[in-house]
Amino acid sequence: MSLRHTYTLFAPIYDLLIARASTALRRDSLQRLEVTAGDVLLTGIGTGLDIPHLPQGPCYIGLDLTPAMLRQAQRRSHGRNDIRLHLGDAMQLPYRDASFDAVVLHLILAVVPQPERLLAEAERVLKPGGHILIVDKFLRPGQRAPLRRLLNLFTRHIATRTDVVLEDVLACCTQLHLHLDEPILARGWFRRIELRKVTSDK
Numbered sequence: 001m002s003l004r005h006t007y008t009l010f011a012p013i014y015d016l017l018i019a020r021a022s023t024a025l026r027r028d029s030l031q032r033l034e035v036t037a038g039d040v041l042l043t044g045i046g047t048g049l050d051i052p053h054l055p056q057g058p059c060y061i062g063l064d065l066t067p068a069m070l071r072q073a074q075r076r077s078h079g080r081n082d083i084r085l086h087l088g089d090a091m092q093l094p095y096r097d098a099s100f101d102a103v104v105l106h107l108i109l110a111v112v113p114q115p116e117r118l119l120a121e122a123e124r125v126l127k128p129g130g131h132i133l134i135v136d137k138f139l140r141p142g143q144r145a146p147l148r149r150l151l152n153l154f155t156r157h158i159a160t161r162t163d164v165v166l167e168d169v170l171a172c173c174t175q176l177h178l179h180l181d182e183p184i185l186a187r188g189w190f191r192r193i194e195l196r197k198v199t200s201d202k
């Protein structure tokens with residue numbers, strides 16, 4: 001089963017499972033959005049639980065691999081003409097280099113099988129000086145976490161990875177640096193991260 005199959009099955013119950021527990025985390029993360037105009041990409045927007053927390057001003061593009069999730073996001077974005085939704089793959093974003101002022105990666109970086117590739121694509125489409133907001137679950141470098149690593153063998157191809165080390169992923173992206181790193185849930189397994197893209201190639 002692929003991630004698209006799983007999230008097609010999840011779509012009708014996703015909000016029931018995730019919405020309540022994640023509302024404050026989304027709100028706090030999106031409060032850091034520094035873009036008052038310009039373009040913001042929400043990669044893996046899912047059912048659009050971030051939408052009610054998006055400030056007016058920028059133009060938003062929400063991209064997702066799963067049509068069933070996007071249909072829910074479509075309903076949630078009703079009445080807002082500043083949000084466009086695209087079906088697509090976060091591993092091969094259909095956007096030009098340096099076309100977004102900010103990228104939101106909520107519960108997607110540690111979900112996909114190749115987080116390095118996803119973050120490299122986010123880095124590519126981000127303008128110099130732009131920022132990336134992440135909420136997700138990450139192990140610390142060197143953390144053993146045997147249960148989560150075992151769980152990962154079962155969940156990585158169907159729902160999410162549970163063994164991703166942010167620092168390893170970040171090491172692959174030379175133009176991104178860590179600006180904020182805060183533990184938010186489950187004794188620091190879930191973290192709020194902000195990355196910034198360097199302003200020149202120095």
Ligand SMILES: C[S@@+](CC[C@H](N)C(=O)[O-])C[C@H]1O[C@@H](n2cnc3c(N)ncnc32)[C@H](O)[C@@H]1O
Nearest residue numbers: 003007044045046064065066069089090106107
């Ligand atoms: C755990 S959900 C998170 C949804 C949303 N970001 C949120 O915070 O609720 C993961 C989402 O990523 C999407 N997804 C998985 N792989 C993807 C890919 N390669 N490209 C785009 N979206 C993907 C799934 O369809 C699903 O909607």
